[in-house]
Amino acid sequence: MVNHTAPIESFRALALQVTCHAVNQASDRQETRSLIEKAITRLAQQIAASIAFIGSDCRLIVLPEYFLTGFPMGEPLAVWANKACIEMNGAEYTALGKIAQKHKIFLAGNAYELDPNFPGLYFQTCFVIDPAGEVILRYRRLNSLFAPTPGDVWDKYLDCYGLEGVFPVAKTAIGNLAALASEEILYPEVARCLAMRGAEIFLHSTSEVYNNSLTPKDAAKISRAVENMAYVVSSNTAGLANSSIPIASVDGGSKIVDYRGIILAQTGAGESMAAFAEIDLTALRRDRRRPGLNNILSRQRFELYAQSYSQAQFYPANTMLEGEVQRQHFIQTQQKTIERLSELGVI
Template sequence: MAIQPWRATCIQIGSVVASDATTREEAWTIIEGNLANAIAHIEAACTGPTPPRLVVLPEFAFQGPPRATPVRDWIERACATIPGPITERLADVARRFGIYVAGNHFEVDPRWPDRYFNSSFLLDPDGAVILRYRRINTASWTSPHDILDEYTAAYGEDGIFPVADTELGRLAIFPCGEIIVPELSRVFMMRGAEVLLHPSNEPISARSEAAKICRAAENMCYLISTNVAGGIGFSLTGDEKGGQSQIVDYNGNYLAFEAASDESVAASAMIDIEALQAGRRDTGMGNSLLRSRWHMYQSHFAAAEIYPANALLQKPITTLADLVPVHEAAIANATKAGILR
């Protein structure tokens, strides 16, 4: 099936943090305000001269991060299911404009009511949730890896590394700091992903900016990365700024780049999936995928175990202090493997 070029737009918006709220009512007043701001910016993009087929919102756009809020309080005050009240509001916009909407929020799953996940999602033009990815690489809240046996039994491999096959191409999504974990993007590419959606909420750094170029180029994927506007969620004073939302092509070239940290829908570009597919089939030197010898690395990855799996299977965390023994075990494993000394 032919895939015509289509437009993607980064919805770079600010986010009022709900972690200072002391009641659920107060927290959801903040969340509703953030939702209204997001919807207004999506509407502006879709009624402008170059309307998108897909938009990407920042990480933590609606609730902000929990900061030091205890797990139980954060679940009761600010978390929601997917699908749920946050995605339902965005689904209305998706249906109204016939677009795909990608975003991120803290999610609670009835299977594990005493845990929450940092979840990224994609809605299709009918408003259906067609992707839900729960952050794996984190040391701040529960990861599927922390309850791996139970999680795999419930959702399988497709639920851990989901890729959606759509009329726009094959899409995957993951948030923020996971851009610096090359294995994650690689697995998504191996599962067929052609476009990596990246909701983010982080200060500008050389490491993350370089990683965005690398993840796109080394996997021959488009990357659509939307950062928060204004102060990042973990900045108590707001002095650490976000911004620099960007769209990168499969050769690592910028197609769009919003240099400022202000609210903006200016980072917008055309995505050409058929050109990407042709590039992946090319036998010239520009096709790095064709020359990659993954077989040579399999034994090293099979033997590697640093951060322990199932570390929170028996007991969920209540505060960040509960993660200290897990971190210590990871350091011990890295030392044993000869990585640390």
């Protein structure tokens, strides 16, 4: 039997750039399930071929944001939840788990997910499946303008999962894994809270605009890597098909950044397995334990900032604890926040 817990100090990771086939035009949940099954079948073939090319030491594959369904295009929360969201113990995770088992890999991705603790809502969830086919990490996106987040039901979410469930880190044979969703790469606090818990590799599932100039998100990927002395494996979509937006609007630029901010691999546009590189845990850990100016992580003085954070009130928590809300709730809450912060002279 293969020992999936024995430490692996060096391996290859792949940010697999694949096309997302949106399900918005599907008529019902049954048609959506069929489209998702086809997406997983395509992935199984692409993953097998990619590993055959890269080599058997490819032990980590990161997939793009909402790779199974695309994102809601104005659908009410209840409609999207019923039609496009997967269940925590659903057939989709089972099918993806079989892929991870077959190839002895850690497989990371992002999906819209139902949670029985929060009926009527859904969360955008980053997940990691281990080589045994089990989901070992489930991170719910904390910053979103268009979807429910744990912060919108904060008190109940903490009761259900605790703070460690908000900022999960999976300690595995290939290092300490943590997930960041899409634009959350722009929020340094999320990565920092994960680094505080030992994160060594950030798995970034995204679907974003890419071009030859340095975008804010690309700059943030380098910043999050350097300031936390961690790898960033960022997988972007290769376009969004079956959607009203132009297909190539979110296409290209998947990359792997090391703990020094060096881009180890990067791909252009289109479906691609070109963004793969070595993850050297020994070197990372050696740098983290080396005294000196460049050991930024060990030089953090969080106590200096704690009071400012605890006193600041920007976007409010717990706005979705009671009653059904409509999609316009999110932008209305943001507008009220901007007005309040303007009155206080903060913005």
